[in-house]
Amino acid sequence: MPALTLSVLDQSVGRVGRPQDESIRLTVDLARHCEALGYHRFWLSEHHNIAAIVGTAPEVLMAAIAARTERIRIGSAGVMLPHYAPFKVAEQFRVLDALAPGRIDLGVGRAPGGDGRTARLLRPHGGSVDFPRQVQELHAWVSGSGMPPGHPAHGVQAFPQAPTAPQLWMLGSSDYGAQLAAHLGLPYAFAHFITDGEGCAEALDLYRAAFRPGVLQEPSATACVWALAADTEEEAWFQFRSRERARIDRLSGPLGPLLPPEVAQRDYHSGEQIHVQRLRRQALVGTAEQVGERLQALADALGLQELVVITWSWDAAVQRRSYELLAQAVGLTAPGLHAA
Template sequence: MSNIKIKLSVLDQSPVRKGVTARRAIEETTILAQEAEKLGYHRFWVSEHHNTTSLAGSTPEVLIAHLANHTKTLRIGSGGIMLPNHSALKVAESFRLLEVMHPNRIDLGMGRAPGTDRITASMLNPSNTWSEQDFVEQLRELHHYLHDTSDGGIQAKIKAIPISETVPQQWLLSSSGQSALFSAHFGMGFSFAHFINPVGGAQAVQYYREHFKPSLDLAAPVENVALHIFCSEDEEKVKQQEALMSYRFLQLAKGKGLPAVGWDDIKNVSYTGAELEQIKANKQRMIYGTPTVIKEQLTQLAADYDVDELMAVTITEHFEDRIRSYELLADIFK
């Protein structure tokens, strides 16, 4: 693994920083995508979240179209489309249109989670049963819509429009081992969300690789790992950003989302013993540090997972620190 060149990608959640608007958050995502392309990043994914004012990305397919129009070569995709919130036909048509507009540049990353609370999810799709079998059926339908095939039934009478000469690259996202089985069975890429769950990921990736079945879209397994990353030459800035992210994680666990706070808001906050233990556990979800520290730890993480692609999720108080972190990261792994 030490001889393998690590590819870098971005998973951006369009964070709405303290004192800025959602419009500005989307502008920052756009600027970041353009910078990522200049810096040689491999792909740029955007997320689907609902009912949270601190993250502006609610409709990845719309944002993907915008970002693809503002870049030229960077792969743009979803990280991910929360499939139970949508019909398979609607997802197929959205991503077929994206693929027609930007051939061989679109990634369709999908997840089982709703990207929100259960009440909001039930409003997004009132027929959602949270059934594993329904999810598998959606994946099967999506495959047929994207390839103009059918296994019979009413789906055989329906075409996903527009007809596309190419197919978006399909990935399943997971923070557990369960979707590794689905990814392997359907011959899709597999992305493990270490930034959500830092436990069991290497085993999930290994299971996916060992059970992968070649598909029309993918002859061999491809995988990546996403985690929270922040890099700065300023050690004090690293400590502050780590403290901010730790605070946000605690609020998220309490059902309060990822609040847009600054260092001055949280620098004097005291924590209970249980909260300190949770902060310690959450630090496994992120790698923050100076360039030397970052390179060593990320190289080790890639080796532990046996992958050659890492996706960075970076949320900072100031946008310039977010950009600078990605610049330093690219420089480290030239």
């Protein structure tokens, strides 16, 4: 077994000069590729009205990936639960579990996944949302236990029923998700790539200290981190330009589609330079050996046995190569499977 388990988070990145529908098909191809490389999970995000991230329906993509893979766990990271009825989400994920028995992760979050106007379109009836109650109801339905006597939905079941069930995960980038995951005894994933690591160690410590048995008997956590490896350090930093430009542009406007690295670099003003230098210091970018060592060091520092890696690149081949190099660096293997 490798010292570190690696998984994948993919967002179907939009790319300047490339059709958006291509990004969806590339995500499916990447899932098959990463299964062959020995990655443990393949997670998909949910975002809306963001040209840089065109993966809007993780449950649909999960079905396509389930039909084309055999071993790798498939999950949402996550379903933005306040937009939806927990019962319907449970039905969708029980269908997914029927397609890939015992391989489905149901990660949920409370963020809108887009701007406020788009969020109102997703939830046209408005009203306040009791997120902890939503999560508890979702777990009851997705696990097959159903609602207790006295609940208005007592006796209602989410079909299809099966011997296996999706694994519910709590996602977050703040203390809130950590506290709720600990209270309900759920596995927890921190979005390290959103905060550039800020608050990650504190949230994980809070989760472990406050954890009480529930869905799980012991705490189980991971972190989703951004990383990019290439055959040379120079090439890795060149490809990183696309990610850097997107992050800096986001400070002053909407997140647009990813630029190719050869045109992504621009002159940053003094205020932006502070963010650029901080981003470069913290970036997990370099050769396979360099990034692999930093991933292991990060996992050790956070007390984690698994990290979920997200990689943006304008060229899909660069992304695939990065995952190949990282798999080699930490010794991932997938017996019996072959790269696509």
